[in-house]
Amino acid sequence: MEAISTLFWPTVAVLLTLAIYTFLWEDNPIYKVAEHIFTGVSVGYMIAQSWHNIIMPKLIVPTTNYFSNGRYLLAIYFIIGGLIGLLYLSRFSEKTSWLSRYPIAITVGFYAGFKIVPIWMTNVSKQLNATIQYPNGDSMLNLKMFGKFFDNPTWGNFISAINGPIIVIGVLLVLIYFFFSFSNDNIVVRASRKPALVVLMLGFGGSFGYTFMARISLFIGRMNYIFSDWIEILTTTLGG
Amino acid sequence: MAEDKNEKKWYDYLLTIKKPLVYLGMFLVVIIPFLSRCKLKTYETDLVKKVFTRVEKIHEYNKEHPDSKRGILLGFDYGPSTTPENDPMLYAVLRHAFLRDIPVVAWAPYVAYLQLAEGRIKRIAKEYKAEYGKDYVFMGLAYPPTPYMISTGTDMRPMFNTDYYGNDVYKLPILDRFNNYDAFGLVVTISGTAMPEVWLRYANSLYNQDVAVATTAVNAAKFYAYAASGQFTGMIAGLKGAAEYEQMVTRLENKVIDEDIKEYLTGLYKNVDKDKYPEKYYEPEYTKSEINTAILRRRQAGRGMSSQFGAHVYVIILIIIGNVGYYFKRRDEKRRKTGKWGA
Amino acid sequence: MKRFVYILVIISLLFSAGFAEEAENNNELDFTPKGKLEIKDKGNDDGTGVNVFFRPQNKPEEVKYYLLRVYYKSVSEDNLAAQYRIENKDRRYKFNVSLQKRRKHPYPNSRKGVARVYVSNEKGEAVKAFLTESTNTSASWFNINKLSAFMGVLLFLLFVYIFIKQARRGVEFFIRKIPGLEELDNAVGRATELGKPIYYIPGIGTTSRIATLASLNILAPVTRKVAKFATPLKVPNRDPVVMSIAQDVVKEGYMAEGRPDLFNSNDVFFLTRQQFAFAGAVSGLFKREKPGAVFLLGKFYAESLIFAETANDVGAIQIAGTDSVSQIPFFIAACDYTLIGEELFAASGYLSGDPLIVGTMKAQDYLKAILIVLLFIGIILNIFDIDIITKYILQR
Numbered sequence: 008m009e010a011i012s013t014l015f016w017p018t019v020a021v022l023l024t025l026a027i028y029t030f031l032w033e034d035n036p037i038y039k040v041a042e043h044i045f046t047g048v049s050v051g052y053m054i055a056q057s058w059h060n061i062i063m064p065k066l067i068v069p070t071t072n073y074f075s076n077g078r079y080l081l082a083i084y085f086i087i088g089g090l091i092g093l094l095y096l097s098r099f100s101e102k103t104s105w106l107s108r109y110p111i112a113i114t115v116g117f118y119a120g121f122k123i124v125p126i127w128m129t130n131v132s133k134q135l136n137a138t139i140q141y142p143n144g145d146s147m148l149n150l151k152m153f154g155k156f157f158d159n160p161t162w163g164n165f166i167s168a169i170n171g172p173i174i175v176i177g178v179l180l181v182l183i184y185f186f187f188s189f190s191n192d193n194i195v196v197r198a199s200r201k202p203a204l205v206v207l208m209l210g211f212g213g214s215f216g217y218t219f220m221a222r223i224s225l226f227i228g229r230m231n232y233i234f235s236d237w238i239e240i241l242t243t244t245l246g247g
Numbered sequence: 248m249a250e251d252k253n254e255k256k257w258y259d260y261l262l263t264i265k266k267p268l269v270y271l272g273m274f275l276v277v278i279i280p281f282l283s284r285c286k287l288k289t290y291e292t293d294l295v296k297k298v299f300t301r302v303e304k305i306h307e308y309n310k311e312h313p314d315s316k317r318g319i320l321l322g323f324d325y326g327p328s329t330t331p332e333n334d335p336m337l338y339a340v341l342r343h344a345f346l347r348d349i350p351v352v353a354w355a356p357y358v359a360y361l362q363l364a365e366g367r368i369k370r371i372a373k374e375y376k377a378e379y380g381k382d383y384v385f386m387g388l389a390y391p392p393t394p395y396m397i398s399t400g401t402d403m404r405p406m407f408n409t410d411y412y413g414n415d416v417y418k419l420p421i422l423d424r425f426n427n428y429d430a431f432g433l434v435v436t437i438s439g440t441a442m443p444e445v446w447l448r449y450a451n452s453l454y455n456q457d458v459a460v461a462t463t464a465v466n467a468a469k470f471y472a473y474a475a476s477g478q479f480t481g482m483i484a485g486l487k488g489a490a491e492y493e494q495m496v497t498r499l500e501n502k503v504i505d506e507d508i509k510e511y512l513t514g515l516y517k518n519v520d521k522d523k524y525p526e527k528y529y530e531p532e533y534t535k536s537e538i539n540t541a542i543l544r545r546r547q548a549g550r551g552m553s554s555q556f557g558a559h560v561y562v563i564i565l566i567i568i569g570n571v572g573y574y575f576k577r578r579d580e581k582r583r584k585t586g587k588w589g590a
Numbered sequence: 591m592k593r594f595v596y597i598l599v600i601i602s603l604l605f606s607a608g609f610a611e612e613a614e615n616n617n618e619l620d621f622t623p624k625g626k627l628e629i630k631d632k633g634n635d636d637g638t639g640v641n642v643f644f645r646p647q648n649k650p651e652e653v654k655y656y657l658l659r660v661y662y663k664s665v666s667e668d669n670l671a672a673q674y675r676i677e678n679k680d681r682r683y684k685f686n687v688s689l690q691k692r693r694k695h696p697y698p699n700s701r702k703g704v705a706r707v708y709v710s711n712e713k714g715e716a717v718k719a720f721l722t723e724s725t726n727t728s729a730s731w732f733n734i735n736k737l738s739a740f741m742g743v744l745l746f747l748l749f750v751y752i753f754i755k756q757a758r759r760g761v762e763f764f765i766r767k768i769p770g771l772e773e774l775d776n777a778v779g780r781a782t783e784l785g786k787p788i789y790y791i792p793g794i795g796t797t798s799r800i801a802t803l804a805s806l807n808i809l810a811p812v813t814r815k816v817a818k819f820a821t822p823l824k825v826p827n828r829d830p831v832v833m834s835i836a837q838d839v840v841k842e843g844y845m846a847e848g849r850p851d852l853f854n855s856n857d858v859f860f861l862t863r864q865q866f867a868f869a870g871a872v873s874g875l876f877k878r879e880k881p882g883a884v885f886l887l888g889k890f891y892a893e894s895l896i897f898a899e900t901a902n903d904v905g906a907i908q909i910a911g912t913d914s915v916s917q918i919p920f921f922i923a924a925c926d927y928t929l930i931g932e933e934l935f936a937a938s939g940y941l942s943g944d945p946l947i948v949g950t951m952k953a954q955d956y957l958k959a960i961l962i963v964l965l966f967i968g969i970i971l972n973i974f975d976i977d978i979i980t981k982y983i984l985q986r
Contacts, residue, residue: 013536031270046864049359056358060388069408118393125448127746128739133452133478135961136984139968142477146972174475175969182962187765187936188955196766207930208922214468215919217485221332221464223558224486227277227551228331234281235543235550243536314657314673314714315685401636402690424672429639429688465916 014244017237024229138178147171177206256579261572269565276561280553286546287553288494294474295491297481298435298459299343305432306347317432318350318425320399322392322446323364326357329439329463335489335548336461337367337437339496345375346496346503349432351383352425356392356442365411369529374541376515379412379528380419387411392442396449402426412527428456433480437461443470447478461488486555489548497545508545512538621652623720629660629705630725637729638689640703645682654678657710662689663702665722671703675714689727702726738983749956754949763952768937773927774808774885777907778815781882786906787822788812789881791897792836793888793912794828794868801913802832804938804947805888806839808911811941812885813843817852821882825858826875828868833860869893873900886910886925887934890917898924911937 026041066089073082091113097106140146152168184203189196280287302319309316321340325333344351355364368385377383386407389395398406403426404416416422424430434450436443436458443460450456457480462470464485474482483492504511516524516531524531533541624647632639644658656676661669672687689703704724708716757763781788790812792805809825816823825840827833837858844853861871873896876884884901886894886908894910894917901908902924910921911929921928929937932954939947968979 032267046867053358056361060358060361061390064387064409064413072408121393121397122448123743124736124739125452127743128452128736129444129448129473129478131961132739132742132984134472134476135965135968136980137472137476137478138965139972139980139984140977144977146969146975148969148973150973175965179962179965182958185932186955186958187932187939187951188763190764190766191769200769210468211919211922214916215923217464217467218916218919219562220485220487220555220559221329223277223555224332224464224551225329226273227281227486227554227558228334230277230281230554231331231547231551234278235547236540239539239543240536243539311677312674314675401638401688427688427690429686469915 014240017240021233021237024233028229138175141171147175180206256576258572258575258579261568262576264568272561273558276557277554280557281550284550285553286549287556289487289490289549289552291491291495292488294482294484295488296495298340298461298483299481299492299495301433301457301459301480302340302343302347302349305349308432309347309349315424316350318352318421318430319344320425320428320431320434321351321353321368322434322436322438322442323353323355323360323368324436324438324440324442325363325463326359326439327363330363331551332463332486332489333437333439333461334367335486335493335551336483338371338544338547339489339492340435340437340461340483341368341371342374342500343492343496345372345377345382346500348382350421350425351377352386352421352431353383354386354389354395356389356395358388358390361388361411370541373529373531374512374515376519376524378523379525380414381421384419384421384425385411386416392445393449396446397453399427399450400454428454431456434458435461438466439463441466443479444473447473451478459483461492486548486551490552493546493548508542509538512541621648623653623709623718624648625656625707625721627705627707627721627723629703629723631703631727632686634730634733634735637701637727640687640689640705640725640727642685642687642705643682644676644685644705644707646676646678646680648678650678650680653709655710655712655714657708657714657716658683658685659706659708659716660685660687660689661704661706663704665704665706675710701728745960746953746957749953750950753952753956754945757945757949757952762943763948765936765940765948765951767940768929768933770927770929770933771937771940773909774812775815777883777885777909777926778812778819778821780907782819782821784882786882787824787879788816788883788885789872789876789879789901789906790823790825790885791872791888792825792827792832793886793890794865794893795832795889796829797831797835799889800947800950801887801889801934802829803944804935805911806832806835807938807942807944807947808885808887808934809836809839810843813840814847817844817847817849820849820852823857824875824879824881826868826872827858827860828863828865830860833858865891865893866896869896872897876900876904876906880904881906884908886912886921887929888912890914890921892917895920895924 023041023044026037029035030038066085070082070085070089073079073085091110094106094110097103138147148171152164152171156164156168180199180203183195183199184207186196191197305317305319319340323337341351351368353364353368355361365385368383369379372379372383386403387410389406395403395406404422407416409415410419428434428450434446434456436446438460439462443458443462443466446458446460451458458478459480459482460470460474461483462485464487467482467484467488470479470482470484473479483489500508512533515533519531521531626643626645626647628643630641630643631637632641640660642658642660644656646653646656654677656678657673658676659665659673660671662671663669671689672685674683674685676683687703702724704722706719706723707721709718709720711717753763778788790809792809793799793802795802797803813823823840825833825836827836837855840858841850841853841855844850862868876897877900881901881904884897884906886897886901887910890897890912891914894912894914898908898910898921908925909927909929910925911934912918912921913931913934915931918928918930922930932951935947935951938944939951964979964983968984971977971979
C-alpha cells in the first residue's frame with residue numbers, strides 16, 4: 008500500500024510531464040489529454056481552495072467568533088463587507104448587473120488612491136534619484152572615477168568609470184525618445200532617435216536573454232524532477 | 248521554384264534544421280550533465296552577496312539583542328509554474344534563516360500557492376528542528392496582498408485572525424513580537440510574478456523596510472533597475488542566483504553544523520522531546536528516502552547550473568549557425584540581383 | 591457581599607505582586623547607577639512609534655550590563671512592548687520601538703510610552719531599576735516626510751485634469767507622427783496584394799487597460815483602410831466587452847468608407863477567456879487561414895511569442911505594439927514592426943485624436959520635461975556635491 012502513496016502519484020506526474028512534451032513533435036491526443044486534465048483539475052482545485060482558505064477563514068469564522076465574543080461592531084464590519092462582496096454575484100443577471108459596480112468602484116477607488124503615491128515614490132522619485140547618484144551618495148558623473156581609471160587602467164576601473172555616464176545618457180536618450188510634443192524634424196528628436204533605439208535594444212536584448220534562461224530553467228526543473236527526485240523514490244521504494 | 252530546390256545550398260540546410268531535432272539536441276545537452284552528476288562551481292555576484300550579508304547582519308544584531316530579535320518576513324510569491332527556479336532560492340534562504348536562528352514569518356498571496364508554500368517551508372524547518380509558532384510561522388493566505396502589506400506597518404494580526412493551520416494569531420508566541428515591520432530586519436520576496444514591485448511600493452517606499460528579492464530570470468531585467476538604485480537590498484536572479492546563494496549557504500552550513508549532513512539528519516530527532524514538535528506541522532523523524540532527497544535538495548540549483556551551461560552553449564552555437572546561414576544567403580541573393588555571381 | 595470579598599482579594603494580590611517586584615529590585619549595589627535616558631515621540635506616524643536614547647554614565651567596570659524596557663501606557667508585565675539588553679560600551683544607544691500590547695487585541699493603541707532602565711546581570715535579568723522616563727505620543731494626520739511625493743502626484747494629476755479637459759473642449763494638441771506609422775498602411779496593402787485576410791488582435795486585456803483602448807482606437811483607421819480595398823478583416827477576442835466595442839468600431843469604419851455591406855458581425859468574434867487556450871485557438875486560425883498581415887496591438891502576456899512565431903511561420907507581415915515591457919523583446923524579434931511602449935499610445939492618439947489619450951500623453955510630456963530638467967539640475971549640482979535636489983525632493 009505504501010508504494011501507492013509514495014510511488015504512484017510521482018509516477019503519474021512524470022507521465023503527465025512526458026505527455027506534455029510530446030507536443031514538441033506535433034500536436035497529438037496524448038498531449039490533449041494531459042492539457043485537459045490540467046485545466047479541469049486546476050479549476051476544481053481553485054474552487055475548493057478558495058472555499059477553505061478565503062470564505063471560511065476570512066469571513067465566516069471571524070464573524071461568528073466576533074459575535075460569540077461580544078464584539079458586535081467588528082462582526083458587523085465583516086457582514087457589511089461580505090454583503091458588498093456578494094453584489095458581485097449580481098452579474099449573473101443582466102437586469103441587476105449594475106449592482107456589481109459598487110464593489111468594483113470601492114476596490115478600484117481604494118487601490119487607485121492608495122497606489123498613486125507609492126508608485127510615484129518607487130518608480131519616479133527614487134529612480135530619478137538613482138540616476139543622479141549611486142546608493143552610497145557618489146555622483147553618477149563622478150570625474151574621480153575617471154581619474155582612478157587613468158591612474159590604474161584595469162578593466163574593473165574602466166567599467167565603474169563609464170557605468171554612471173552610460174546610465175545617465177541612456178535615461179536622457181530614452182526619455183527624449185518617448186517625448187511626443189516635438190515634431191520629427193526637431194534636431195534633438197532626430198539626433199537622439201538612433202542612439203535611443205540602440206539603448207532600448209540593448210535593454211530588450213538583456214531581457215530576452217534572461218527570459219531564455221528562465222525557460223531553460225523550467226525544463227531543467229522538470230528533468231530534475233524525473234531524473235533525481237523520481238528516480239530516487241523509485242529506487243528506494245523498490246529497493247527497500 | 249523548382250530551380251531553387253535543385254540549387255539548395257549548404258546554408259539552406261543550416262536554416263531549415265527540423266524543429267524536433269533542435270529540441271532533441273536541447274534534451275541531450277540538458278540531460279547529460281544531469282545523469283553524469285557533474286558539479287559546477289559558480290562565481291558569486293555582488294547582488295546575491297548583498298542578500299547574504301544582510302541576513303548575516305540580522306544574525307549579528309540578534310546576538311547583540313537576544314530579547315528583541317529581528318526576523319525575516321518571507322513573501323512566498325510564486326506558484327507551481329516557476330518552482331524550478333524559485334524552489335532552490337526558497338530552500339537556500341530558509342536554510343540560512345533557520346541555521347542562524349532567525350525567526351521567519353511567511354505568507355502567500357494567492358490560493359494556488361498555499362499548499363506549495365506549506366509543504367516546502369515545513370520541509371526545511373524540519374531539517375533544523377525549528378519549532379512551529381516559536382521559530383517560524385506560516386500565516387497562510389494574504390489575499391489581496393496590498394492591505395496585508397499596509398497593515399504590517401502597524402500589526403498584521405487583525406488581518407489574519409488565524410494562521411494557516413487555524414491557530415489563533417494572538418496565541419502564537421512568535422507573533423507577539425514579529426507582527427510589524429519594526430521587528431523584521433528584512434523582507435524576502437521569492438517570486439515569479441510582479442509581486443516584488445508591490446513589496447517595494449508598500450513595504451519599502453511607505454515604511455522604509457528593507458526588501459530583498461529572489462526572482463525568476465524573466466523578471467530579473469525589470470528588477471535590475473531597482474536593485475541598482477538600492478531600493479532592493481539585493482537580488483537573487485534566476486537559477487544562477489539560486490546556485491550562488493545555495494553555494495554560500497552550504498559553505499556556512501558546513502561551518503556551523505560541522506558534521507556530515509547524512510549523519511546530522513539521521514541523529515536529529517534521536518534524543519529530543521517529541522512533544523515539542525506536533526505532527527500537525529511535521530513528523531519529527533527521518534526516513535531514508537527523505538534524507539536522500541534532503542541531501543539532493545542541497546545542491547538542486549548547482550546541479551541545474553551544469554545543464555544550464557550546456558543549454559546556453561548549445562543555443563549560442565545555434566544562433567551563430569543561424570546567423571552565418573542567414574548572412575551567406577543574403578549575400579548570395581544580393582549578388583544574384585546585381586548579377587555578379589550565379590545566373 | 592461576596593463580590594467585595596473577591597475584589598479585596600484581587601486588590602491585595604495585586605499589591606503583594608507590586609511589592610514583590612519592588613523587593614526584588616531593591617538589591618543593594620555598591621555604586622549608584624547613572625545614565626541619561628530620553629524617550630521621544632517618533633512623529634509622522636500613527637502614534638505607535640517612539641525613539642529611545644540611552645547614554646550610560648557608569649564605567650563599564652562598574653556596570654557591565656543594562657536592561658532597557660519599554661512599556662506602553664504604564665509599567666507592568668502585561669504592557670511590555672520591547673526589551674533590550676545593553677552591554678556598556680560607553681556610547682549612546684538608540685532604539686526604535688513600536689508601542690503595542692503583545693498578547694491582546696491591539697486596539698486602541700497607546701498614546702503613552704514609558705522607558706525604564708535597569709542594572710542587569712550576565713543572564714539579562716533586571717536587577718535594579720534606576721531611571722524611568724515617559725512621553726505622550728500622537729498620531730499624525732500628515733506625514734511631512736512624504737511632502738515632495740504628494741506635491742509631485744498633485745502636479746501630475748493637475749496636468750492630466752487640465753489637458754484632458756482642454757482636449758475635450760476641442761483644443762488640438764500636437765503629437766508627432768511615429769515614424770513607423772506608414773507600416774500600418776503597407777501591411778494592409780501587402781495583404782490585399784496577396785489576396786489574404788488580415789487579423790487584428792486587440793490583446794488579451796480588458797477595457798480597464800489603457801493599451802486595449804489604444805488598440806481599439808487604432809482599429810478604426812485600419813478598418814477604414816481595409817474597407818477601401820475590401821480585404822477581409824478578422825478580429826478574434828478574449829474579452830466579451832472588448833469584443834462588443836470592437837464590433838462597433840469595425841462597423842463604423844466600414845460605414846465611414848461607405849461599405850456597410852462588407853461588415854459581417856461574425857468577423858469580430860469571441861474565442862475563449864482562457865489565456866493559453868486563446869493563444870492556441872488564434873495560432874490554429876493563423877495556420878489554417880494564412881493571413882497576409884497580422885496586427886498584435888494591445889496588452890499581451892506570456893502568449894505573445896506564440897502569436898508572433900506562428901504568424902511569422904505562415905509568412906504574414908506583422909505589426910505589433912504593447913506596453914508590457916517584458917513582451918516587447920519577443921515582438922521585436924519576431925515581428926516586422928513594433929510600437930515600443932508608449933509609442934502605442936502616441937500612435938493611437940495621433941490616429942484617433944481621442945481626448946482621453948491625447949490629454950494624458952500631453953500631461954506625461956510636461957511631466958517628462960520637468961523630470962528631465964530636474965535630472966539635469968540634479969546631476970550638475972551633484973557634481974559639485976550640492977545635494978538639495980536629491981536630499982529634499984527625490985529621496986522623500
